[in-house]
Amino acid sequence: MRVARVIPCLDVDAGRVVKGVNFVDIRDAGDPVELAARYDSQGADELVFLDITASSDHRDTTVAMARAVADEVFIPFTIGGGIRTLDDGRRLLRAGADKVSVNTAAVRRPELVREISREFGSQCCVVAVDARSSPEAPSGYEVFTHGGRTRTGIDCLEWVTSAERLGAGEILLTSMDRDGTKEGFELNLTSMVSEAVGVPVIASGGVGTLDHLVEGVTEGKADAVLAASIFHYGEHTIAEAKTRMAEAGITVRPA
């Protein structure tokens, strides 16, 4: 049985959740622990925290946050953003994160993927890939880094398959063409990557409706779907998402 996962993504700056999460009765909309617990009770399957902290001085805050979340919340969570070295990853995993996701640093130095997966197992190592359509890339998609600002000239398909070889346990695939548009996942990109790798793929970027989540699994063939704003701003609950997915014939863990 293949069971699709629904994963809310929270942006974190210096240990605080930013871009507001709009739950009813929330005491502190910036508290990662309270929000994580809320999403757990709503039926989220996992959580992703994306650390957008600009200054590396605040890395300790992110480690403390990982510990605080792990103390109180008993579903898996991933932390990504700004992980440059094995030691960065080690500190987060030891603090209680289940997985770390690497992006720019892994493109720059692919060996990082091997180092993390060797020490902690490939299940701990998510490779986040930001892709944008590009006629020059053989697969039609090129890898971008630095939050989608920097071209790499690397073909997306080539990178995900080598990331898997290096020990990635999961691919978090974001379409930079769709991110923030609410037009839905880039399904062509998603299905291409899902079929090319033997590890699970999380689709990301572009979710605006519940049907987009459905399409990510049925047409995009993703193993998990990630979204931020539709959940945070109270447009939809996790339960509504799962109900819609189940109605479409997708197996989900009921909320």
Place this chain on the structure above:
Amino acid sequence: MTGRPLVAILDYGIGNLHSAQKGFEHAGADARLTADRGLIDAADGVVLPGVGAFAPCMAALGRTGLDDATCEVVASGRPFMGICVGMQVLFAGSDEAPGTPGLGVFDREVRWIPGPVKRPQMQWNVLDRRLDHPMLAGLDDPVWAYFVHSLAPETGDGADVVATCDYGGPVVAAVARDNVWAAQFHPEKSSRVGLRILANFVAAAGAAGAG
């Protein structure tokens, strides 16, 4: 006396044990991460967690002497629980590490999950009960648990298989024999269901400690 059963979580330097400790605390235990033999001997229940790969886990158990400690606890009759790779090392060996013997508590092998499925299985899945066992007491079907694994123990004659899950066919999800419980899934990551499973173990530890 705290009244909370003492659960020793074997700390052999592998991965993230923080969640396991916190999970057992939430489940009512005085849970300690330890490699100290005195504390392990004093514990009402002992837990062997494990993440990553079979061979590094076995090597770390050997380095810390916790391989022998595990076998002694198993033989002592005190409640014992293996989780994920901490379950797999209780078996005789693994496809993942040919030539590296396991602890042999269960006399069969751990195999790659067969078939055209994604490995690892990284998802929630339903536990199909095969035995009526206290591990899953108080839980209504369907029982959903979180799995992250590419290998699983052989079924054997099935006499010790508490539950399987369906992942391209039946995959062993939990086994138990006498005082030994073992879960392929992560109860400490399985939300309310998982905390109940941990509480069931804490209750067994408490009952054994009181007896």
